[in-house]
Amino acid sequence: MATRETTSTSPDLSSPLMSPSHTPSGPVVFITGCTDGGIGHALAREFASRGCEVIATSRSLQSMKGLEGEARVSVKALDVRSLESIRETVESVIKDFGRIDVLVNNAGVHLVAPLIEAPMDSFHMVFDTNVYGPMRLIQAVVPHMIERREGKIINVGSITALAPGPWAGVYSASKSALHALSDTLRLELRSFGISVTTVAPGAIKSNLGNSSIERYNKIADWKYYKGFDSALRARTDISQGPKSIAADVFAKKTVASVLKRNPPPWFSYGPFSTIFGILYYLPLFIRDHFYRRVMKC
Template structure:
């Protein structure tokens, strides 16, 4: 604030726009971060501070691998057993073919942050386009889409 310049970068997720099944807590935490960023962006602008929300799509990381392993350790798995295929698909979807390597995402984010006027919103990677479209779709269509794709 004293320098009257700078950029705060918060990493949310594209899933915050159109949360699907089996990702409620994750999507909610990212949506909260998006809301915080939106508020800070307006509050800090008069101090010369930019706030950018990064909303990655599917990005290769250890998150998907560690999430899948947790299903095998869950005690209440019996309630979700019939949804196993969809649950595992949800945790592994960002790790599959076409997902963005973390290094590629990082380079794109850094290039965007270093611009003279960094954008307030930066979405990049697998599924970012489809989830952006689903954000504007009627809820009945979004629900139908997820039931069809995620088999729930």
């Protein structure tokens, strides 16, 4: 029998909590990247507060300790870079809950580095997590949605993909790719009753800055860009400034939007959303001038 990680003061993660015949009373929502302090964590709590049955995932159960004790939330270890891990987890969820109504591809990694000096293994890691990871989940979950001819896919991209600037090119490129895939999937899956929404967060307070600076410190041995170190470091947490909004505020707005009967194809919320929308339409020479002044490049 499949096991389900539960939440209690002293959880016994090896014991079954729910029989395969269990019928969820609300939508079953599968979310990746639910590490404490992140957007996924806030989304999990908000979906649960609205009566959804939430499966919160992350590479480590320990990283989701903050979800212990949350009603209607189950936690499962999942590595989006592992096809085997995805297959096992999806099969377990289908066996326990019978279906997945909403798939939220939120897991992602940030990377700050000048493109010509960014290690190629870092390129692979970012795209494997931010692009291939969501597609692995989609290919694993969609067949079940097609059988039921309904479902929702939510891909969490980034507002920076609208107008990529300096210092985070690998990250922006990965999110641009995810946006493009979402646009195609929205059209290809429509006839099966499956909707696809791209969520593009603005400046949201999360653990993104801390993980980004840790990753930066591991690779920051520049040959050509030593003189730009302060500008590069500033880019690691640019979304975590005083104007950033709390993740739970973003989660409330996002969940309210995607749970609509007909969710929008695009949803963006948070500081910088408007300015990036404007930059998207501006001539490139104006955008470049803006970035040279702001990003010190």
